[in-house]
Every structure is written in C-alpha cells, then in structure tokens.
Amino acid sequence: MADAVIPPAVLRNLSDKLYEKRKNAALEVEGIVKSLAATGDHEKISIVINLLTNEFTSSTQANHRKGGLIGLAAATVGLTTEAAQHLNQIVPPVLDSFVDQDNRVRYYACEALYNIAKVVRGDFIIFFNHIFDALCKLSADSDPNVQSAAHLLDRLVKDIVTESDQFSIEEFIPLLRERMNVLNPYVRQFLVGWITVLDSVPDIDMLGFLPDFLDGLFNMLSDSSHEIRQQADSALSEFLQEIKNSPSVDYGRMAEILVQRAASLDEFTRLTAITWINEFVKLGGEQLVPYYADILGAILPCISDKEEKIRVVARETNEELRAIKADPAEGFDVAAILSIARRQLSSEWEATRIEALHWISTLLNGHRIEVLSFLNDIFDTLLKALSDPSDEVVLLVLEVHACIAKDLLHFRQLVVFLVHNFRNDHSLLEKRGALIIRRLCVLLDAERIYRELSTILEGEADLDFASIMVQALNLILLTSSELSELRDLLKQSLVNSAGKDLFVSLYASWCHSPMAIISLCLLAQVSI
Template sequence: MADALSVIPPSVLRNLSDKLYEKRKNAALEVEGIVKQLAQAGDHDKITAVINLLVTEFAYSPQANHRKGGLIGLAGTTVGLTSEAAQHLEVQIVPPVLNSFLDQDSGVRYSACEALYNIAKVVRGDFIVFFNQIFDALCKLSADSDANVQSAAHLLDRSCKVTNDQSINQDIVTDSDQFSIEEFIPMLRERMNVLNPYVRQFLVGWITVLDSVPEIDMLGFLPDFLDGLFNMLSDSSHEIRQQADSALSEFLQEIKNSPNVDYGRMAEILVQRAASPDEFTRLTAITWINEFVRLGGDQLVPYYADIIGAILPCISDKEEKIRVVARETNDELHAIHSDPAKGFDIGAILSIAKRQLTSEWEATRVEALNWIATLLARYRPEVITYLNDIFDSLLRPLSDPSDEVVLLVLEIHACIAEDAQNFRYLVVFLIHTFRSNHILLEKRGSLIIRRLCVLLESERVYREFSTMLEDENDLEFASIMVQALNVILLISYELTNLRELLKKALVNPSGKDLFVCLYSSWCHSPMATISLCLLAQAYDHASAVIHSLVEEDIDVKFLIQLDKLVRLLEAPVFVYLRLQLLEPGGYPWLLKALYGLLMLLPQQSAAFKILKARLKTVPPLSLTGNSRSRGSSENTDNDISFAANLQQFKSMQRQHQAHLITRQLSRISLSTSSPQDAQRSKGRSRSASSSTTSGQFHH
C-alpha cells in the first residue's frame, strides 16, 4: 500500500472519494495517467499496489462515495494498462466490480456498470472469461428499480455485444476455449420464465446474438429455452411478443435447414403450448407442430399420440387460422403409415381419441372417431386387444346430438361387430339406451337402425333385435320398440331387400325363417303384427289376428298406430297389395282383413275415410271372375304354424293386458294414499280424460 501511496498524490485519493462525480472522474483520469507511466516503466509491483489500494480502501469501503471512486479508479487503471490489463483482470480488477452490482446503493450499481463498460472496451476478448457472471449480473440489473441503473446496464449490455465496432461474436469464436455454452444454457434456462419485461427483452436479445454465431450451436440447445420463448408470446408488451416471435421464426427456419434436430423434446413443449389460452401462442405452436410432422420422420413416431391430443381440440378452435393448420396437420398424420414395432403407440392414440369423444365440440368428436376408424382399418388385430378399454366410450356417442358423430360411430361398431359377441353387446346396449331414453328412440332411433342395416346387413340386425325383444321384461317399452322397428321396416329404402324377402315368406324358406323370427317379438304390438302379416301376404292370419282383438286392445295408442298403418297402405311400399285388390276373388282374406281394420276405426276419423275410399275402388267379384284364392296359408306348402302363432300372439297380448292392469292398480293405490291426494288424483284424471277425448284422432 505504501508503494501506491507514494505514486498517487493525497489530493487524488481525496477527490476519488468526493461526493461530486466530476471530481471522482478527474481523479480517475489522473490514476489512469499514473498507471500508464508505471506500465511504460515496467513497474508491475507498483501497478499491483495501486490496484490493491483501489480495491481494499475504496471498492470494498463502507462509504458509498469511496466505493464509487474505487470502481471508476479501477476502470481508469484498466485503460492505463491497455494491453497489460488482461493479467490483472481475473484476480484483482473484475471481481470487486461484479460484487458492486449487488450493492444496496443505486449510485454504486450505476458506477459498477460504468466501470465495467470502460473495462470491456479495453480488454475485448479477454472479457469473455467473465461472460456467465456478467450475464447473470446484467440480467438482474435490467430489472433494477432505479431507471439510471437500468439505462447504464442496457448500455453495458450493448457494449458486451458490440465492442469498438467489433462484434462479441468474433470474441466468443476466438476464445471459444474460455466461453462454455454448456455452462451458459442452464443459467439461461433458469431465467426464461421470469415475467419482468426488461429481463425478457434482455434474454431474447442474447438468444438472438448467440444464435447468430455460426460456431455456437444454439439450435442444439433450443429445447432448453423453447418453452420460455413460447411463454413470451403472450406477454402484454407488443415489443416482447414481436421479439420472441422473430426469434422463434428464425429457429424454425434453421430447423427446416438442419439435418440433426431433437424433435422429440421440443414436441413435448409444443403439445403443451398448443393448449395455451393465448390465441397467438396456440397458432405458433400448431404451426411448429405442422412443420415437425412434415420434417420429423421416425423421430416423431413415439410422440404421435401427444401430437394428436394437441391437434384435436385445435380443430374446433374459435380462430380460423388455427383450425386450418390443425386440420392440415391432422390430414398429414392420417396419411402416414407407421409401424407399431417402431414406436407407433396404438393404445396411446386410442386413449387420446377416447378422451376427446367427450369434447363439447362436434368437429373434435368427429375427428376423434375418424382416428379410431383409421386405426381399426389399418391395425384391426392390435385395436381389438384394446376393445375393453374403449368399447363403453364408443357406445355413448350413439346418443350424440350430431348425426355425423352417430353415423361415424356406427361405422366403427360395424367394423367391431364382425365378431358376433360384440355385435350382440351393441344391440343390448342400444335396447338399454332406448329403454331409458324414449326421446332418443323417437328422434334418432330410425337413423341408428337404418345405418346399422346398411353396414351390417338388415336381416342380421332385425333378427338380433327381435331375439332380444322377445323376452323383454318391460312390456310397454317392448311394444314401443317393436312399433319403431316395424315403421322403419315398412318405409326405409335401406330395408327394401328385407321387405322383398318377407313378401315371399309363404313360399321361400329364408323368408319363412325371417317371418317366424320377427313374429315372436312383433307380438308385443298388435298393429306391428298385422303389418308384418300384410307384408308377408299372410292375409288369412292377418284377418285372424284382427278378429282376435278384444276390447282392452283397442285403446288410443292402438288407434294411433292403426291410423299410421292405413296411411302406409297408400304408400309405394304396399302398391302390390293395392293391385291385389283388383282380384278380390283371388285375395278374399286380404279384403276381409282390410274390412276388419275398417270396422275398428271410428267412422269420423280421417283414416276411416281413407280406407273406406280405397275399398270402394275394389271391383265387384262378378267383373273379375272366379280366381283361385291366394294369400292364404292353406294354399301354400310352407310349414309356418299359424295356429301356434295366433296362440302366441294372444298369450303376449294377455301379458300386456295384465301388465296394464297392474300398473293402473298401482297408480290407484298411490293416488288414494290420503283423501287430499285422492281428490287431486280424481281431478287430474277427469282433466286428462277430457283432454284425450277431445284430441284423440287429430294428428
């Protein structure tokens, strides 16, 4: 220290700790001159003594002004040393400056920025050895509470990037043995999720600078800070969003031109960001995913499930640009034929698709089903092994409000139902669903059943439904379900072949078997039974069924069904029957059956008038001559036991009547549980009766 005091005048030391900046600055200039002379004389011991004095007595002094003077003095010393400064940097000059960045006094922090700025201009490349420490300090100072310190830090930051018109890029390249990107990246990663806008600008700036250095492989470390860049896309500052987007665009371009990219780690990040609440972030993420799918090849195969999970919700995004890119990416993935042996995880994709079946958005549900259908078509044996995990989830969409969803899931079930057990399970589920939701049966039943008939063969479908309904315990539902199946059978073009087969029931073994199968469950509904007999041209049995009806069978529901049948008799499906009326001698049982129906209808009803008008067109028997009677089971060689069928029908109707009586008694028992309840029930019954009577046949 004595050596230092001998070369630095007391007045200079005094001014170095003065409260006025100008005095400290002038003192530093004098120190610079003294050190320059010592350097020229080669007096290294005294130079070291001067530096030690500035550090111990000033830079680490308890007095703020002393610390400020020490920092500016160290900067002056560095300038005086010029080319010899490097040997004093690491041990003596830079550590106290770095330490001052954490000083409680904002003036000291400002002086530290100023000092390091001047030091950096002198030492250039030698400065890189402190890069990580300076980066850490600048990151903190960029968010300093003092605006002057922020400005000084910003100036220092720029000087670190470009020193005396020489880019630090060149310094880093030159001193690559001193700069370690491997040590720098963890420090960068730790700070990427900081929300402070000044810090974010600082970080993006350095990422951009380092990425511009050809010898530094920032792309290889992109997965370490990619999430942070995406996080900045939703920043409230337009400038930060723009800077982050610019950096990401540059990296994406590099990815397109690079043969070696770690797609996997980045795909995981992109999948998360595709679900961001921020629209711009979602768009950028889905755009990256789209490029990855094009470029990633086999690297991305293990991540397909996660990618599909990210894409499916985006297909229904409110932003059209996102929807377009998501659909394009989805189509790209569909076009790829991957090998399960190479990491293509069918189970994971099925799980993702299953989860998206509950999406509130129709487009997403549709695409989820498309993925299941695609997997079934390409990897059926593998998909079937996961059937227990997804089957129940594939049943629920059958009641989806979207027709497209229902039709798609039916196609999937048709593929699955190649196995008889799965087909039976499907029919059981449909019956259970229709039983618990009559509205669904009314609104969607026809669509579901008709489509199944197209996909799985109508006879197979109707046979299975009939077998299940024959032993249905809920008789009221069985009647409703059979009526629905009957109407679909009579009017749907998809069931034309089935109707043609039934028309030959009296002469064709296959038609006979089908008639017998359906009859067992059609007995749940008198009108369905009569319709089936008319369709099969079993007119004598139709007449027998009509004559077997008793008073209890003729209720409002029956008359409504009869009304529908009469109107159907005028439809194209029964054109053959109407033409047969031209030969009353040949089809006496048909005529008798139709007159039987006419007798059941109230005379003032529209159906009565329609059927009566039709029967009036039947020519007299004298005009047609005596024809051999047809449409009678007695004149055929079939082995249908119509007598047994009639007993079966009567037995089933007795069960329905007993069930109805039981329900009525139960209602009466409940309604008479108290005098007040009985009175209310009586009033309701009277009102309901009046309402029913007044509107019975106005459809």
C-alpha cells in the first residue's frame, strides 16, 4: 500500500548515503503528503508516516534512519496546518532518535524536530517535557555539531513556549527539580537559561515554584565555571528582586534551603545565602517565626566568618531578628532558640559566643518563665562558660547568671554550683575567681553574695578547699572597689546591728583561714 503512495525510487533515494539524494527524496515526500492533505486523505498520510517510522527511523542502517528523520520533517511541512492531528505519530520516533549511537543521526533528529516545530509551533507543547528532557541531554552531547544543532532547536522551543498559552508550568517543575543537581556544566547552563526565559514570561509564575529549584541554583554558585556562577547569581538576583515586590511568598520552604547554604564551604554561596536571609527577615518578619531557631543557627556562625562582607550582613540580620517581637503562641520556639544559643556557646569564635549570650539574655528578659523551665538544659553550659578564655564572654555569662538568679531559689542554686565549680577546678578560682565574685557582687548585691558563700563554706567538708576559698573571698573583700560599702558596713560592727549581723555571718566560715579571720576582725575592729 505504501509503495503505491510513494514510488520505490523515492524510497531508495531516501536511504541513499548521499545527503543530496535524501534531500530530494524528502522534497518528493513533502509534495506527496501535501497532495494527500489537499484531498483530506489522512488514512494514506498515516500510512506514509508509519512507513517512514517502521522502515526507516527504526532501521538498523544509519542512512535509513537519517532518511526517515528528514522524511518525517518533510511530511510535516507538507501537512502544514493539518500537521497537528498527526503529531502523535511524527514526534515520538524523532525524540527516540536523540539517543541514537550515531552522531549524524542525532544531528538530523535535531534538524528534523526544528523543522517540525517551525510548522506546528504551539501544537507540539504537549511533548514539551519529553523535548526538554532530550535537549537537556543533548546540551552535553559529545559531538560539537550535535550540540550546535541542539542549541538552535532549544532557541526555537523557547520562542514557542514564551508565546504559547498551552505550556503547563505545574507539569514542568518536577522535571526541572529532578535535573537541578546535575553537575555537568553544559546542562547547568541549559537549565539556568530555561529558568531565566520562563521567569521572563508574565503569565508563568516561576516565583511561586522557586522553592523547588532554589537549592539547585545555589548549588551552581560554587561551579568551577565563572560563566555558570555568573548566570546563577544573575538569576538569583532577579528572583530576590521579585520577592521584594511580591505580596505573597513562601518564605518558610526557602528559609530551610538558605539555612543549609549559609554553612557552605564556598564563600560566595555563604554571602548570597546570608544576604537572602537578611532580606527574608526584613520582608517576612512574623511569617518566619517558626524558623527563627534555624535562621539563628545559620546567622551566629557567620558573625565570625573570615569574610568581612559576610560578618557585616550576619550582624545586621542578627539585630533585625532580635528586634522582632514574637510570642510562643505564634510559633516562637523558645526551647529551640535556647538550644541553638547554648550550642553556639561552644563555638571556637569569641564573637559568636558573645552573640549567643546576648540571645540568652534577650530570651530571659522577654520569656523568663519559659527559659527557666529549660534551665537544666543550659545551666551546666553556662557554668562551663565561666572558664572561657575571653573576659568579655565571662562578664556576659555572669550577667546571664545574675538575671537567672533574681529569685531566691535560683540565687542559691547559682552560688552552690559556683562553689562546686571552684572546688572541682582550682585554676578557675585562681584565674577567674576574683573577676567572677566581684562582678556578681555588683549584679546581685555584695552582702547577699558573701552571706550565701559563707553559709555554704561553713559546712564545707574539704577543709583545704574551704581555706583557699575563704582566703580568696577575704582578699576580694579587703581590696575591691566594688565591695567598699561592705567594708564600711563591717567597720561599724560594734555600733551597727546590721554590721554586727554581717560580721557574725562571715565569722564561722572565715575561721577556715587564720589569716582571713584576723583580717576580718581587724576590719570590723573587733578584738579576737
């Protein structure tokens, strides 16, 4: 039947090794199909297409496959406006040829689909995902001629998609997401090119699907190719600008991605991620409340980044975040944020440890009851922080401790733990004892501190430690400007009942050290 439609000579020439003969045969096929279309004989047209598919594009002979591809393109040209109803026959065998082992066959497949697309334009959008997938692979083809042909086809497909109202972004996104983590540089350029083009189409909402491919774009920021890094950065900058101008954005899903990327080993990726987080905190505000802990976990390490630009943005973001008033009822997770701050107290960087302490103070001031309910989780870490090599950190830790110890229960707990730490670590007492005691005396009232310490030391079983501790307290009492009022009170022990009461309170424990008790009596002007 097919032989009756297409002369045998034309079929022979269609599989000839010479391109010119194949081309002329294809023109014959185009004319035949054009005539059939004019009479509306679509049954014979289907027979011709099946012949080209079964006998040519599926052949084991490369020249047959080339002839079949050029023949299918010619048939489409012959059909012109009638081509749409035969696309399900025409397009699949062409797409199958994109993975042919022969470089020239792949080249002709690109050329054939290009010519088909020029004829049918938007009607072939139903095959878009398959075409995109094929082009994605061909963009990294080993043959430069195939790559070149694929680029031409790609440009045409982009033009068709941007003018079509049949394109479905919802169906396309899963395919894009699946491809975004491919490492091949040609594929990456191909993907960024498509993202940029689709984002430029007013009727396509790429921003709404940004969380699906945002991580892939960030991944490209550390590509070895400068051009790919630049393209990815340009695309991200455009999206960030759109986010600023958009009334509704899914900040949450993207925040999770940015938090991960803020810890990237690549400096440029970290800077971009922390810049996005900064904008999100300013724009998203309350929407980001459930993600505050994760965001804080990303910001605090960046405050000590080796790159100054990152440090500056991280500090600004940290201040913005701390300034937002949030309530646990809105999803503000005090425990999670407290946990992040506690973890960062172990950071090797002083600036990060300092900011972690500022956060604990902020939480104590704003959510004291909640923080105290989780005190057991952070108290040991706060006590260990008293051994920090940085004086600034230690002073801040003491402020936190003082804030916790405002009520009697926690005050006693603090002093008991402090003595326990001094007993277990004599070097802490030696190196930081004076600083710790003096600062607590300022923050929590000197008399109260000394009375509590004396009560604890009075019953101390380790007499050697008790003697050392009392000597340290006595030296601080005699020499520190912060304790001048306490000294004045003790000097009035003989005439002032409050002074006498204090002297009696200290006396029992000061007896652990002969020199200390003598000093105390001389200060109080009491005879021994």
